[in-house]
Amino acid sequence: MDLTPSQTVGPFFAHALTWADGPDVVDSAAPGAFWLRGVVYDGAGEPVPDALIESWQASPEGRFDHPDDPRGAVAGFRGFGRCPTDPAGRWGIRTVRPGRVPGANGVLQAPHIDLSVFARGLLDRVVTRVYLPSEPSNVDDPVLMSVPDAVRGSLVAVPAVDGYRFDIRLQGEHETVFFSV
């Protein structure tokens, strides 16, 4: 069967696609909880005030609450966050460091969080990955190492007061690396 095409989320989704607990991948009492925050910028360097960020990641043990994980589903970890950007283009999710997840050929990947970005003017979502700084396994991560040196840094969050910062530049000289999935 032929796939249904993607369309933009448009400017008027916030009353439909946001939840009071959307940014809470974990609650504030979770051990190791931190905020992952950033700003979405357009190609002119202006903040994007009508984007939606969604995150998906493994639990701290590297597991998913999902029946297709051949190691078995582990219930109780939501793994998902969603947050619209505010008028200054800012978003944030409260989460925890994901565990390592096997990739191709069973090689363990470095901890990573998949992000989807939706916005007015994006006819399809764009996908990126957040890696964490000072993570020794980053240098062995097959995905991170597949990205050219010059732009790899756009995939690594930077330390911030209450967690990490990960800005998303949709276009331009410092454009974030996006992935086709």
Added chain:
Amino acid sequence: MDSGLPGYRRDPGGTHPPLLTPEYGSTVLRAPHREPVVLPHSLTEITGPALGEGRVLPADHDLTRQHEGEPLGERIIVHGRVLDSDGRAVPDTLVELWQANSAGRYAHDRDQHPAPLDPNFTGVGRCLTDSSGRYRFVTLKPGAYPWRNHENAWRAQHLHFSLFGRAFVQRLVTQMYFPGDPLFYQDPIYNAVPSAARHRMVSAFDLSETVPEWALAYGFDIVLRGRDQTPMEA
């Protein structure tokens, strides 16, 4: 990886709109310029959030019953199945719907179109597909509305749909249109999709699902990518 894991096929060309579509002005500063890097599908990509319990209330599928009074407009039933490209049902998956009211205005702070808001219509619906992948909403036919993309620009009438499917790689946000809309020809969002695929976004009038003396019905099946025959890319 072990064999037998459900990898997903990549979208064939000719399916989705190019991110840079200059006729839709907002793409010009937002579409990335660099080619995306191909991400092999690992467990992170072939899993996805289980969103159901607690996210959907029993009345969420009926957008005409969310307030004290009935909203004004043409009542319609929108129904269909969520399938993968092998025709398999996608059961128990969250379907989110949002739309303008019958006057063409969204109940959103930033919609400044001078058409009336309807205190009885929020224009937001949710449901979970059943075991056969079916969903059904009761709502109103949305009005067309102007936007500032080009001279005298109007959006074709549409409903917004958000689908999660079973896996991160199946996530889809799309729009459903109505058959025979005279605004198609000048709507660059609709026309951004390759011409051979546009009809997949257009619902079909469905007499069999109408409710006599109550509501017309439109059918709209949504097809998400299917699984690969081979194990995850190694």
